[in-house]
Amino acid sequence: xxxPASWTVGDITVHRxxxxxLPPATGAWLLPDxxxxxxxxxxxxxxxxxxxxxxxxxxxxxFAFTVGGLRVLVDTGIGNGKERTNPAWHDLDTDYLQxxxxxxxxxxxxxxxxxxxxxxxxVGWNTREVNGEWVPTFPNARYLTSRTEREFWTGYDMDxxxxxxxxxxxxxxxxxxxxxxxxxxAEGLEVAPGLRLVPTPGHxxxxxxxxxxxxxxxxxxxxxxxHHPVQLAHPGIGACVDIDPGRSxxxxxxxxxxxxxxxxxxxxxHFAPPTAGRVVTHEGAYRLSPVPADSR
Numbered sequence: 561x562x563x564p565a566s567w568t569v570g571d572i573t574v575h576r577x578x579x580x581x582l583p584p585a586t587g588a589w590l591l592p593d594x595x596x597x598x599x600x601x602x603x604x605x606x607x608x609x610x611x612x613x614x615x616x617x618x619x620x621x622x623f624a625f626t627v628g629g630l631r632v633l634v635d636t637g638i639g640n641g642k643e644r645t646n647p648a649w650h651d652l653d654t655d656y657l658q659x660x661x662x663x664x665x666x667x668x669x670x671x672x673x674x675x676x677x678x679x680x681x682x683v684g685w686n687t688r689e690v691n692g693e694w695v696p697t698f699p700n701a702r703y704l705t706s707r708t709e710r711e712f713w714t715g716y717d718m719d720x721x722x723x724x725x726x727x728x729x730x731x732x733x734x735x736x737x738x739x740x741x742x743x744x745x746a747e748g749l750e751v752a753p754g755l756r757l758v759p760t761p762g763h764x765x766x767x768x769x770x771x772x773x774x775x776x777x778x779x780x781x782x783x784x785x786x787h788h789p790v791q792l793a794h795p796g797i798g799a800c801v802d803i804d805p806g807r808s809x810x811x812x813x814x815x816x817x818x819x820x821x822x823x824x825x826x827x828x829x830h831f832a833p834p835t836a837g838r839v840v841t842h843e844g845a846y847r848l849s850p851v852p853a854d855s856r
Contacts, residue, residue, distance in 0.1 A: 564663045565853035567836055570774025572625050575663040576835055579620040579637040579656045583648045587616025593797045594790045602793045604847050609789045616788055617832035620681055623781055624663055628753040630671040634770050634781050639684025645721045670698040675705040676783030677764040678713055683729040694732045703733050707741035709766025744768055760785035762808025779825040785811055787830050792846040816846050
């Protein structure tokens with residue numbers, strides 16, 4: 561049994577459910593403007609978030625917690641046995657579900673699955689293969705995502721790889737009647753006491769971040785509004801897969817500006833360990849001040 565990394569936010573314990581570290585080539589592909597020279601200019605990124613050669617470190621993981629009596633999972637990673645064009649995501653065989661269970665969240669116990677957006681590395685464990693068919697991994701949960709997000713992809717001219725992802729990881733949840741599409745206004749949407757979806761469009765049109773509040777403490781799960789801490793120092797660095805790069809940058813700048821200098825714990829959906837920290841102003845932009853797991 562493995563003990564997951566966790567952070568305390570008021571009465572909430574947020575568990576990081578690890579899937580896999582992403583390959584070293586991920587950073588250069590995903591954030592092409594985060595060159596080794598750019599990374600080298602930020603000493604605070606080393607050793608946790610980048611190596612001495614300026615290669616970015618990134619992970620795939622989920623976050624699980626209980627709030628308002630609901631057992632919640634935010635994003636579901638890449639998944640096992642999925643046919644993917646990205647070799648780092650193709651046909652994985654990880655013990656993710658065991659790690660989730662070890663954290664106290666066996667699949668049947670999950671009440672809500674929040675999908676920050678509908679990309680392959682955020683919806684993979686929505687389903688698992690049973691007798692040759694893809695079935696919902698969390699049969700007793702409601703899966704939540706933005707209506708804007710789902711409707712965008714409905715009208716999008718998808719390539720075969722993305723169609724495959726929808727076939728194996730989204731459509732089975734819809735067909736089971738478990739997917740709820742939410743209208744998320746500009747001020748955000750409370751989906752349970754202490755649990756709020758915050759619109760952060762740009763990476764995808766309906767992208768949301770997830771805010772937790774308990775006993776005066778707050779945490780925010782980034783999704784892909786911020787892929788890597790280097791974007792705190794350089795908010796203009798975007799991802800190669802951003803649907804609307806300008807809007808993505810605007811969302812990121814607004815979010816970081818709101819968090820800077822506060823006690824809010826930022827939890828990065830792709831941040832390598834230590835994964836969490838507080839946003840502080842630094843050299844005209846920001847940096848992450850890490851908060852180790854199990855820190856009180």
